[in-house]
Amino acid sequence: MPALSEVIAALDALWPPERAEEWDAVGTVCGDPGAPVRRVLFAVDPVQEVADEAVRLGADLLVTHHPLYLRGTTTVAATTFKGRVVHTLIRNSVALHVAHTNADRADPGVSDALAGALDLRITGPLVPDPSDPEGRRGLGRICELDEPETLADLAGRAAARLPATAQGIRVAGEPGRVIRTVAVCGGSGDSLFADVRRAGADAYLTADLRHHPASEAREHALHSGRGPALLDAAHWATEWPWTEQAAAQLDEISDRHGWDLRTHVSRTVTDPWTAHAASADPSTDIPGAPN
Template identity: 30%
Template sequence: MPQARVRDIVEIIENAAPPALAETWDNTGLALGRMDDPVKKVWTALDPLPMVVEAACKNNVDMLFTHHPLLIRPLKSLDLATPMGTIVSMAVRHNLTLYSAHTNLDKTRGGVNDILTRRLGLESEKDLVPGQADQPGLGRVARLPEPGALEDVIARVKERLGLKWVRAVGNKNLKVDAIALCSGSGSSLLPEFFASGAQVYLTGDMGYHHARSVEDAGLACIDVGHFASEHLMVEAMAHFIQEQCDAQGLDVITEPCSLEQDPFAIY
């Protein structure tokens, strides 16, 4: 088999999630590394956390692909004693490439929002926020196989996502036939949810005043948390990258990182 290089893995990812789809504020793509470096092992993760990078280095991983970028805002300095400095120092010393696909992976067909939709056993009918020039946009709107009460939808979400709890707003008896969803932080898309025709909005990171707005509209929201709405991509993207490498005859092992947990705990 031919020797795979970083650019080969990047091409696989960018064919699936074109960088042009990313929001203008985003910092998707190569954060650290060289495109011509050889790759034999790839890990996928949600975040480039210090413990994830450390474990990747110890396990001879050549490339770490994450959903969340290492950096969103530019740094003015880099203290190697800080968590960010530790990540960069470890990655450089072990020749670990760091690469991310963020809002482009959220939007693209088959990306994070579609992974979430499928896990819920639903099919997307339209984008919550239409993209430009027939490109995919943010979020999805999907219809339930059969209408049901909000409490039944909550039970479905918990069972399908393997969650012990969710935060919910709305009358438990509210009749639901359509769900709008946005992986990660979706509070900024509340106006689009209100105009979507869906009765429930599934997302993460909803605040108090956002909840009141949903309540005032007579609608519902299910907040599954940022982590639970996006961590699904870790296993899905590991499978996708491995499948593409095998199809291209590239000698690469791709594995999902198993170390990450939701930072929030319920006591």
């Protein structure tokens, strides 16, 4: 049975904390380095519902993708919702460890898991890590489809393969457009439009696309005759496949070391949006507007 410090060392080898962005907050949030670890729960968000799930499961370690405290704080009082998470974990001897942008850049990382969920064939990183001589690490992935398919079919594939959310998949582009290459980036990806265009991808699947960057990308495609169609999924949905990949990686390490760890993946939906009301056909005029 490994100590927490041994498991954390293995996780840091998978996702070195020094590869995280400077603004990020990764690593161990709470936990006794000498405490034994038998069960590990993987999740995207360290919210109260997930902390309670870890307690019910009897987990000794909770590994999340998103940080609990991304910015500094002066209190962990249980009167705040994040403080309640800390109190719940410590009171029940559950350690918390975070792998965020260091897991985004890893090989395999968050975007590898996203591509794998859609059965896309990865050809390389979208934004290569200059410190990686093999050119395999970095942000996002460039992928190919085994057979060309329409944008509508690709959107349907994403909707069917990713966890269900209220948002579903938003699409910008002609439904019948033929797609051969796809750029993917788990989590917020509208800062990478220039890289997607440079890669020449036919479509870009990511999350949290804001109006102005998406509008500019669409106009660029319309007026230049090239540029990606856009598929915008829920942030949580694009990152959840990583939890299964990460659990499998720790399983392999456990088998190699004879640790006999039990890993679990949270199925709790922590996407903040809970419902979706469909509007009228967006191709029609605004109801009631003058002609």
